[in-house]
Amino acid sequence: MATIGFPFTELASIDSTNNYAMAMAHEGLATHGAAFFAHEQTAGRGQLGRQWKTTALENIMLSLVLKPSELLVSRQFFLSAAIAAGCYDFLKKYAIDDVAVKWPNDIYWRDRKAGGILIENVLTGNNWQFAIVGIGLNINQTVFAEGVTNPVSLKQITGKTFPTVEMAKELCNCLQKRYDLLFSAPLQETLDNYNSILYKRGQKVKLKKDIAVFETIIKGVNEQGKLMTFDTMEREFSLGEVSLVV
Template sequence: MPSDNPIGEPFFELSEVESSNNYAMQKVQAHLAVHGTTWFAHFQKAGKGQRGKEWKAEPSQNIMLSCVVEPALLSVDNQFLLNAAVALACHDFFKLYAVDKTSIKWPNDIYWEDRKAGGVLIENVLSGERWRYSIIGIGININQTLFPVGVRNPVSLKQITGKTYDIIKLAKELCISLETRWQQLLLLPASHLLKEYSVHLYKLNQSANFEKNGNFFSGIIRGVTKTGELLISQDNHAATSYSTVNWVLP
């Protein structure tokens, strides 16, 4: 699947699909996609979110897309760095329109103030020590203003700015942001992306509430490790790293 295409080229629109990530995976497995290929879904009947959750969105109101990338030049140990690069690209894009108050809620949700504006789901395919390809799925709320009951604290660009946007134009701008961060991932030291990612963390250096194995606790977020664990300090002690922890949000 070698290709010099930038992310977003070619760019296909799908009127309806079960899941853009599943669709992209099927195309890759059938050798019908190259690095950079992107599918934009106007409607997903069964969109995929983190941890098996469903991503629900009104038709033709938001960005819902999946991109194929081939991380052949990256070590399989760098999977979190891809996550960080994609989250930063989404942050760059959203902040351009929403301006201040945009952050990254660990590991890869986009927040505006205390409300969720978007999320990322990356599915990696490995073959031994070789990182064959990744499917980057992104959902960002753009023009939707009414959300299903039970969706926690959603927000869209339209709710923030009062403006209605051309979602295809914005989706292609997001692809440009993704390509910029992809090139940084390939060319810059890992510390560069990790530092930027940490700077933009939701609740950085603030107290937050968490749950782990049924135990609830408060701690101060201090950053992330190079492998993506969240660093949380409690009672002025040194920070502890957590590979999995659940947020307890207001």
């Protein structure tokens, strides 16, 4: 199987690396492992239709074409868990400590967001055609647009400036290791690894559902990717159903 990050295509400016990668995959011009890196992204997208704002030339804006055909469609979250863990490995190498994955797939340093992941799956019935994995990581940016919640970059954490293209290729290596583990070890291991780095796991937090705010303890995430919590009873929440109150 091809290696994640090969071929590696640099784009000067694009609306969305995910859009570009999706089009290339549909046209048969990109297969498993292909990576598309943008120096500037004008209409980046995040989870639940949110906009991903980032400064040109300063960050990692990367989309990958993956074909996890061996994984059952019902196990989609395991791919997300593996990708999140790979991003965690990459950031932790430089930030050293206080790195975590905030459910479902934001990359956090302490209580600040260093990056995010957007996976768009293309399915035909029960067959997984391919997945477009979009990753945005704040590398050298130090000034962020208003309305961006608690952002942080690797430069702010370490005081150093990094070469973004080389860093993106290193990120691909980290992702490859977690991707290999996804298919070589029991699936439970990938889920356990994800839960071991889950933000606020075992801690009491405030969650908001609709207009109600309540306290609960984060237990972990299950095989379906639902957040599991406990207070007066055990609860589970789907993506977009609750948000963390900070």
